Amino acid sequence: MAPKIMVSSPEYVLESYGFFLKAFHAFAGLYIWEYITSLHFEWEVYTGKRPWRWSFIWYIAARVLTLGAFIGALVGFNLTTEFHCNVWFRSCLAMGWLAAATSSFLLVLRGVAIWGRDPRIVVITGTFWLANLAGSFYAITRAHTQWTPILKTCAITDTVEFRWSLTINFIEGVALLGIMVWGVLQKRSATQLWNVLYFQGVFWVLIAIMAKLPTIAMCFKNINDPWNLMFQFPHLTLMVIASTRAYRDLVQCVHTNDQDSNPSRRRREVTWMRSASRNERDVEITVNKTVAFDVELRLGKGAPATPSRMGDKESGSDTPEHKKEEQYIGNSGLQVKRGLESQISEATLAV
DSSP: OOOOOOTTSHHHHHHHHHHHHHHHHHHHHHHHHHHHHTHHHHHHHHTTSSOOOTTHHHHHHHHHHHHHHHHHHHHHHHOOSOOOHHHHHHHHHHHHHHHHHHHHHHHHHHHHHHTTSOHHHHHHHHHHHHHHHHHHHHHHHHOEEEEETTTTEEEEEOGGGHHHHHHHHHHHHHHHHHHHHHHHHHOOSOOHHHHIIIIIHHHHHHHHHHHHHHHHHHHHHTOOHHHHHTTHHHHHHHHHHHHHHHHHHHHHHHHHHHHHSOTTOOSOEEEEEEOSOSSOOOEEEEEEOTTOOOOOOOOSOSSOOOOOHHHHHHHTOOOHHHHHHHHHHHHHHHHHHHHHHHHHHHHHHTO
């Protein structure tokens, strides 16, 4: 029977620290690769190829803070000369936890958009996000580290204190997922843009939540400090990648719809054509919008509709019945237009 390894022994702690460093370097490489390969998205915004949106600030903050946390940690973990460990570690913690908070805010925007900016949802999601932010500041102040001449590195301690902040972060993610799923069930019939908003949002939030579970489990298990930290950088990496990819996917979907629409039709137009025959009531309503929604409403059966407003006047067929029909057509087009405006405004809130 193999001898039992004491998890608190210096040998096991040192071995765990080695595992932690390997996992950290692997996920640091993964995030830097993700950052570089998606840098073209920011460049297109900076050069004006994509429109500037206020939510882009949160997107940039999440990416840059995460990159700063990884670069700072890479420098600190690989230095062999003594330096101020507490300043270094808390700086990395600050960037990491604030990156998690900003990336979480991108997902909050998605949940608010699904519910059409419902004030109750804004209050609920805002409360959870502020609680998460408070937990982040708490975590930044709790951990400590000091230089160890034997290991020639900073020994990190008190990482078990992260468990409450991680729990708050997890609860926020679960609540946001529930709000999104509930919103999806409330609006089952949707356009292609809404399907992107629904299902990608739910998928990415689910990925972010699953990434938190190992971290929380290790902190509550509290084997030792390296194991408490083991999954925190992977958690940060997956959460930021999930939220920023969800943001990019939605922005690219909206941008593609903008390009597919006719560039000359920047103003919203409602055009309709009516049959010249008094016995046939075929109506075709086309609503052209900036985000390329084309809607056709056909009433009755008969020959294709043709423009005939002037023809009616010349032939004397401009009767009260036809005027009534015109008014009905105009009202129908207005209803379609307002419905699309509502969907556009709600969808663009997330980007």
